[in-house]
Amino acid sequence: YIWPSAQLDALEALRFDQNGHNAGPIAGFIQPCNKFFLGGVNSTGRSNVGDWLRTAYHDMAAHNITDGTGGLDASIRFADEQIRDEVGCSVQVLRRYLLMTRSGGPEIAFRGGRVDAAEPNAPGVPQPQQDLPAHIAAFARQGFTQKEMISLVACGHTFGGVQHEFFPDIVPQLNDPNNTESVMHFDSTFVTFDNNLAREYVAGTTKDPLAVGFNHTTNSDKRIFGSDGNSTMRSFAESLEAFHSTCASVLARMFDTVPRGVQLTEIITPLPVKPHNIQLILDGDTLKLSGEVRFWNMPQDDNRKVLLLWDDHRGGTHNATLGFAGLSSAVAGKYTAAWYTFNTTAEEPFEELDPVAGITRMRFLVDGQMEDQGGVGFVVQDGVVFSNSSCATSQNPYSGRLDIAVRNGFNPARVYLERQATDDVQRPIVVETDVKPSTHTANATGPYAIWSIDLTDANKTVLYTIGFELADGKTYSTNDQHRLLDFPLCAT
Numbered sequence: 446y447i448w449p450s451a452q453l454d455a456l457e458a459l460r461f462d463q464n465g466h467n468a469g470p471i472a473g474f475i476q477p478c479n480k481f482f483l484g485g486v487n488s489t490g491r492s493n494v495g496d497w498l499r500t501a502y503h504d505m506a507a508h509n510i511t512d513g514t515g516g517l518d519a520s521i522r523f524a525d526e527q528i529r530d531e532v533g534c535s536v537q538v539l540r541r542y543l544l545m546t547r548s549g550g551p552e553i554a555f556r557g558g559r560v561d562a563a564e565p566n567a568p569g570v571p572q573p574q575q576d577l578p579a580h581i582a583a584f585a586r587q588g589f590t591q592k593e594m595i596s597l598v599a600c601g602h603t604f605g606g607v608q609h610e611f612f613p614d615i616v617p618q619l620n621d622p623n624n625t626e627s628v629m630h631f632d633s634t635f636v637t638f639d640n641n642l643a644r645e646y647v648a649g650t651t652k653d654p655l656a657v658g659f660n661h662t663t664n665s666d667k668r669i670f671g672s673d674g675n676s677t678m679r680s681f682a683e684s685l686e687a688f689h690s691t692c693a694s695v696l697a698r699m700f701d702t703v704p705r706g707v708q709l710t711e712i713i714t715p716l717p718v719k720p721h722n723i724q725l726i727l728d729g730d731t732l733k734l735s736g737e738v739r740f741w742n743m744p745q746d747d748n749r750k751v752l753l754l755w756d757d758h759r760g761g762t763h764n765a766t767l768g769f770a771g772l773s774s775a776v777a778g779k780y781t782a783a784w785y786t787f788n789t790t791a792e793e794p795f796e797e798l799d800p801v802a803g804i805t806r807m808r809f810l811v812d813g814q815m816e817d818q819g820g821v822g823f824v825v826q827d828g829v830v831f832s833n834s835s836c837a838t839s840q841n842p843y844s845g846r847l848d849i850a851v852r853n854g855f856n857p858a859r860v861y862l863e864r865q866a867t868d869d870v871q872r873p874i875v876v877e878t879d880v881k882p883s884t885h886t887a888n889a890t891g892p893y894a895i896w897s898i899d900l901t902d903a904n905k906t907v908l909y910t911i912g913f914e915l916a917d918g919k920t921y922s923t924n925d926q927h928r929l930l931d932f933p934l935c936a937t
């Protein structure tokens with residue numbers, strides 16, 4: 446995709462900015478792969494990675510391919526679904542995408558755009574005591590063939606195992622100080638995305654409690670794996686590559702199984718050059734530009750020269766040398782990215798732009814090579830920006846106004862503040878509050894008019910972004926987040 450896209454930029458960052466500079470919040474939950482944060486400090490035998498994958502499957506398992514209901518929609522967050530043993534244990538965290546590549550697995554194509562359900566789905570999680578025809582029917586309802594069922598179960602059960610606490614009829618109390626959660630693992634490497642489940646199953650050495658458990662009724666893995674004469678399991682045992690590529694494909698389909706009507710995004714791959722956190726703020730008679738740029742698959746090199754070029758509304762071009770800001774990595778260190786900052790020194794943390802000329806697009810020169818998204822450039826909007834004339838009218842209790850600078854001639858149909866919230870069924874929503882042209886006309890600055898909104902103490906710490914709507918009805922959001930508390934007392 447072409448930068449900027451508010452939705453895809455954010456999803457791309459969540460998926461690919463995993464460790465190091467500007468690391469996102471996800472990887473920390475499942476890293477190292479044996480991390481388990483629901484248990485106590487010394488709890489062993491389980492891991493978040495297994496917990497999460499199983500949760501994703503259970504969330505999806507309600508899907509009905511005929512009527513289009515259910516799917517990966519976070520409906521598993523509702524107590525109703527958890528009570529029905531769709532989870533088996535309490536799940537405190539649900540993320541709708543998983544970074545299993547960290548545990549040695551294949552890279553799974555990632556799409557965004559899932560929509561949180563407003564209510565629980567119909568029950569749909571298969572139980573180990575059900576017979577083979579019931580399992581085939583359940584996977585068919587979810588949209589998977591019998592062969593895909595074998596693959597999905599084998600890919601899922603490469604992680605984790607069965608807990609004594611919830612399945613005492615399958616797993617005895619283990620009394621093992623190295624496995625305090627009493628989990629009988631599906632294979633000998635329960636936090637690694639490998640084909641040992643299949644190898645041990647085919648070799649006859651498996652300890653999978655759903656394959657060789659003493660209770661035949663609950664040996665669902667045995668019935669499922671054997672349902673094609675073991676041919677799928679044999680192919681997995683023979684080739685780690687075949688196992689990984691099959692899992693990448695069926696797991697991607699599992700994650701992409703969504704209720705009818707939900708439109709997923711394109712597959713999101715890392716942008717080779719990606720501006721990050723670009724902010725513009727009007728400060729008196731300068732327009733301050735700050736931000737960073739990430740170069741994917743680029744190691745550190747102290748001799749590299751990175752230049753920011755930007756075009757203005759008058760047809761002029763300007764440039765500034767960027768400073769190295771840090772490295773990040775993703776996919777268990779497979780990829781490295783180098784970050785450069787527009788804020789070259791601590792004393793001079795912004796590029797200062799002439800607000801009349803403004804900015805239209807950026808490009809980057811890396812050791813003489815032009816990076817401009819194939820000629821399109823990196824478009825920056827300076828039509829609606831925060832203004833540093835925002836200020837507090839009182840500091841105890843806090844009240845004041847946020848000023849927004851609207852470029853003359855830009856003529857937005859509507860300007861509003863946006864803040865994130867959740868609705869009464871915990872779905873993330875954006876709350877909009879309209880901003881009007883200011884009566885503080887004294888604040889109007891050169892090429893910009895000031896629009897304002899008064900805020901009270903209760904809202905002083907809320908982080909706001911600006912949204913605006915153009916005459917054609919299209920809406921846009923800015924990156925910059927500001928809160929009233931960040932601004933000084935108003936000059937009297």
Ligand code: HEM
Nearest residue numbers: 495496498499502533571572573597598601605606607608
């Ligand atoms: C007929 C189908 C299936 C049956 C009957 C089944 C049954 C089970 C059972 C009884 C457990 C033990 C849960 C616990 O002790 O908390 C389990 C764990 C697990 N299952 Fe399945 N499963 C099936 C399919 C799948 C699929 C399709 C996936 C994912 C693709 C999956 C992923 C997992 C994972 C990752 C665990 C380990 C959870 C952990 O360690 O926290 N299962 N399964």
